[in-house]
Amino acid sequence: MYALVDGNNFYASCERLFRPELNGKPVVVLSNNDGCIISRSNEAKALGIKMGVPYFKVKELIEKEQVAVFSSNYTLYADISARLMNNLARFTPEVEVYSIDECFLRFKGMDSLETYAHQMRQSVIQNTGIPVSIGIAPTKTLAKLANKKAKKSESGVCVLESDEAIHEAVENFPIADLWGIGRAYQAKLELDYIFTAGQLRKQSEAWVKNKLTIQGLRMWHELWGRSCIPLKEVLERKQAICTSRSFGKLTNNLEELTEATSSYTSRLAEKLRADQSCATILNIQLLTNRFRKDLPQHNPCISLPLSHPVNNTTDLIKTAVRGLKSIYNPRYQYSKVAVIATGLIPEQEVQLHLFTEWNGPKNNSLSKLMDQLNRYYGSGTIRLASEGFKKRWAMKRENVSPSYTTDWEDVLKVG
Numbered sequence: 120m121y122a123l124v125d126g127n128n129f130y131a132s133c134e135r136l137f138r139p140e141l142n143g144k145p146v147v148v149l150s151n152n153d154g155c156i157i158s159r160s161n162e163a164k165a166l167g168i169k170m171g172v173p174y175f176k177v178k179e180l181i182e183k184e185q186v187a188v189f190s191s192n193y194t195l196y197a198d199i200s201a202r203l204m205n206n207l208a209r210f211t212p213e214v215e216v217y218s219i220d221e222c223f224l225r226f227k228g229m230d231s232l233e234t235y236a237h238q239m240r241q242s243v244i245q246n247t248g249i250p251v252s253i254g255i256a257p258t259k260t261l262a263k264l265a266n267k268k269a270k271k272s273e274s275g276v277c278v279l280e281s282d283e284a285i286h287e288a289v290e291n292f293p294i295a296d297l298w299g300i301g302r303a304y305q306a307k308l309e310l311d312y313i314f315t316a317g318q319l320r321k322q323s324e325a326w327v328k329n330k331l332t333i334q335g336l337r338m339w340h341e342l343w344g345r346s347c348i349p350l351k352e353v354l355e356r357k358q359a360i361c362t363s364r365s366f367g368k369l370t371n372n373l374e375e376l377t378e379a380t381s382s383y384t385s386r387l388a389e390k391l392r393a394d395q396s397c398a399t400i401l402n403i404q405l406l407t408n409r410f411r412k413d414l415p416q417h418n419p420c421i422s423l424p425l426s427h428p429v430n431n432t433t434d435l436i437k438t439a440v441r442g443l444k445s446i447y448n449p450r451y452q453y454s455k456v457a458v459i460a461t462g463l464i465p466e467q468e469v470q471l472h473l474f475t476e477w478n479g480p481k482n483n484s485l486s487k488l489m490d491q492l493n494r495y496y497g498s499g500t501i502r503l504a505s506e507g508f509k510k511r512w513a514m515k516r517e518n519v520s521p522s523y524t525t526d527w528e529d530v531l532k533v534g
């Protein structure tokens with residue numbers, strides 16, 4: 120049996136952890152640059168605030184109803200997520216972390232999973248403070264479906280085990296809400312008057328095979344309780360690692376762009392080291408705001424092969440800035456820079472050059488030391504001067520909460 124455990128309104132719940140006076144009150148979390156609503160407490164949902172709606176469109180309602188508004192604080196969410204996953208890993212050795220707030224668990228030869236699920240929920244809320252919903256079923260697709268049912272139920276747990284229970288759950292379940300159904304599949308199926316998971320399940324195997332790809336066929340088997348999508352316990356090695364963020368304003372100032380690029384490259388280098396990978400190619404892309412139809416558009420991109428596979432901050436920033444200068448054009452107002460590392464290889468498998476001189480080892484140990492200091496004293500405590508100090512380009516985060524769990528400066532004061 121598979122369980123899907125999902126944090127309820129995860130970002131909003133994280134924000135409430137350290138602000139208990141907000142329990143029972145409407146809370147929303149905004150996307151990067153305070154753009155759109157990306158998480159809502161149940162009270163905020165009840166006010167009719169929709170997922171993904173631009174902030175400015177609901178600002179009036181939010182002010183009127185005194186909704187608590189937070190800029191996204193991914194440092195906090197990632198840390199709470201790690202606590203959540205560690206807590207769940209106590210219940211079974213077979214765990215697949217699916218997203219920041221979702222994880223699949225597998226159970227073999229266990230009775231009374233329902234009771235167990237209630238214990239898991241209790242344990243998670245007690246140890247992390249995050250409410251979760253748990254769906255349990257014989258396949259991952261059905262566990263996802265069960266989770267949606269659990270979300271709507273009082274108990275927060277839904278177990279689909281018997282054929283009757285599965286049949287009943289699938290029967291009127293909207294096809295659009297099914298795991299793995301994208302817009303394209305939905306449109307395709309609706310042309311054949313298939314609107315529910317039950318209707319899809321009733322089709323013959325040959326029909327499904329003919330109509331949908333192998334992925335659709337797997338889903339069909341899974342709806343019948345035949346497991347085809349295994350648990351991915353070990354994450355596959357990443358193909359690319361990227362940092363990209365919009366600026367708080369448009370800019371054509373090379374100094375600002377250099378600072379932003381350096382700063383994002385530095386985050387990228389940290390991610391590479393955490394992943395124990397080295398990049399062989401660095402891609403830099405500048406973007407103008409495509410919604411500003413009144414401004415000329417320019418989205419240049421460059422791929423720079425690195426002379427040596429690296430993950431140290433110094434070498435990567437040098438390359439990134441060189442790339443930036445070669446694609447930058449002062450005639451355009453840029454809104455975003457993306458730094459992407461590709462051609463990743465494991466850190467342990469880097470081969471040294473026989474003939475070229477390279478002071479990588481020195482730069483590598485410097486980066487490791489920076490990581491240690493930043494872990495201890497807080498992110499960004501020590502950084503390269505090229506990242507700048509004023510950060511006039513930094514994204515808008517007007518209502519960001521403290522990093523309660525990852526920064527000594529922000530530790531909650533009691534009394």
Ligand SMILES: [Mg+2]
Nearest residue numbers: 125126128220
């Ligand atoms: Mg969730």
